Amino acid sequence: MVYSLAVGVLAFLVALAIGRPLVPYLRRRRVGKAIGDQPASHAVKAGTPTMGGLMIFGAVILVTIPANLVGHWSILLPLGMIGVTGLMGFWDDLQTLQGRKGKGLSWRFKLTALSLLGLLAGAALYAMDIHSANVPWLGRYDLSYAYIPLAAAIIVATTTGVAITDGLDGLAGGTVAIAFIAYTVIARIQEQIYLATFSLTVAGAILGFLWYNAHPARIIMGDTGAMALGSTLAVVSLMTGHWLLLPVVGLVFVAEAASDVIQVGYFKWTRRRTGEGKRVFRMTPLHHHFELLGWPEPQVVIRFWIVAIVAGLVGVALALQV
Numbered sequence: 001m002v003y004s005l006a007v008g009v010l011a012f013l014v015a016l017a018i019g020r021p022l023v024p025y026l027r028r029r030r031v032g033k034a035i036g037d038q039p040a041s042h043a044v045k046a047g048t049p050t051m052g053g054l055m056i057f058g059a060v061i062l063v064t065i066p067a068n069l070v071g072h073w074s075i076l077l078p079l080g081m082i083g084v085t086g087l088m089g090f091w092d093d094l095q096t097l098q099g100r101k102g103k104g105l106s107w108r109f110k111l112t113a114l115s116l117l118g119l120l121a122g123a124a125l126y127a128m129d130i131h132s133a134n135v136p137w138l139g140r141y142d143l144s145y146a147y148i149p150l151a152a153a154i155i156v157a158t159t160t161g162v163a164i165t166d167g168l169d170g171l172a173g174g175t176v177a178i179a180f181i182a183y184t185v186i187a188r189i190q191e192q193i194y195l196a197t198f199s200l201t202v203a204g205a206i207l208g209f210l211w212y213n214a215h216p217a218r219i220i221m222g223d224t225g226a227m228a229l230g231s232t233l234a235v236v237s238l239m240t241g242h243w244l245l246l247p248v249v250g251l252v253f254v255a256e257a258a259s260d261v262i263q264v265g266y267f268k269w270t271r272r273r274t275g276e277g278k279r280v281f282r283m284t285p286l287h288h289h290f291e292l293l294g295w296p297e298p299q300v301v302i303r304f305w306i307v308a309i310v311a312g313l314v315g316v317a318l319a320l321q322v
Contacts, residue, residue: 039288056205161256169213177210186319
């Protein structure tokens with residue numbers, strides 16, 4: 001475990017080192033974020049460099065290849081996922097920069113691409129004899145070929161949840177890092193040391209990114225980071241067999257995505273019934289609702305982190321019951 005911790009620290013230092021020239025470079029190139037439908041207080045964020053996910057998956061790849069790949073070839077699956085979805089998010093971010101006319105990749109394209117990647121990942125996991133679900137207190141259940149489409153659905157849902165959560169300085173980064181640390185503990189309990197090392201590598205890289213993303217953010221993760229982290233977190237959960245605990249460990253992502261679904265669904269339902277759409281929340285995703293209630297941005301982020309930590313502890317406790 002000492003080695004795993006050392007690799008995590010190394011990933012943190014590599015991400016810090018990447019960020020040092022990357023942040024001013026992106027600022028000089030005016031690679032700034034375009035502000036969409038967000039609270040008025042977010043207007044000051046316009047022009048903040050995006051694509052900060054480059055330092056995350058860049059650090060993970062640079063550290064994992066020499067430190068955690070040889071002899072642990074199954075790590076190629078989450079490593080490949082973070083690279084491919086990171087590049088997909090990078091292309092999307094390029095199209096939505098401030099001053100550009102592009103609208104980025106459509107959600108239909110993203111969902112289709114993620115579904116195909118998810119099916120490939122599910123097939124790869126099945127080939128590695130990973131096709132079961134660990135159920136607390138009840139044991140392990142083999143899902144046979146049904147595991148493959150289920151794995152794809154988990155990858156799509158988790159990636160979407162993390163992408164929706166990315167809206168405040170430090171929010172997505174902190175909550176995803178906490179989730180990876182929870183799965184580090186779960187993988188360590190299972191004696192999957194290589195997977196625990198990989199999870200700590202990702203967590204360390206995220207902490208390096210958070211150094212620059214702390215409020216007020218000098219750089220934003222963008223889809224470059226959100227898509228990479230969400231899809232990879234899903235793959236790690238699948239490799240442990242404890243993917244049923246992902247909604248617990250990732251409670252913040254579930255709440256954020258659910259707020260969007262509830263808001264849209266209730267608006268459409270009330271508009272059909274009364275002719276005037278009504279809203280449950282002041283604004284979605286959920287973090288914007290709390291902002292409009294008067295919570296300062298750092299307060300929203302810290303409180304969501306607290307929820308994520310408690311959820312992670314509960315998830316690890318449940319994993320011990322299998």
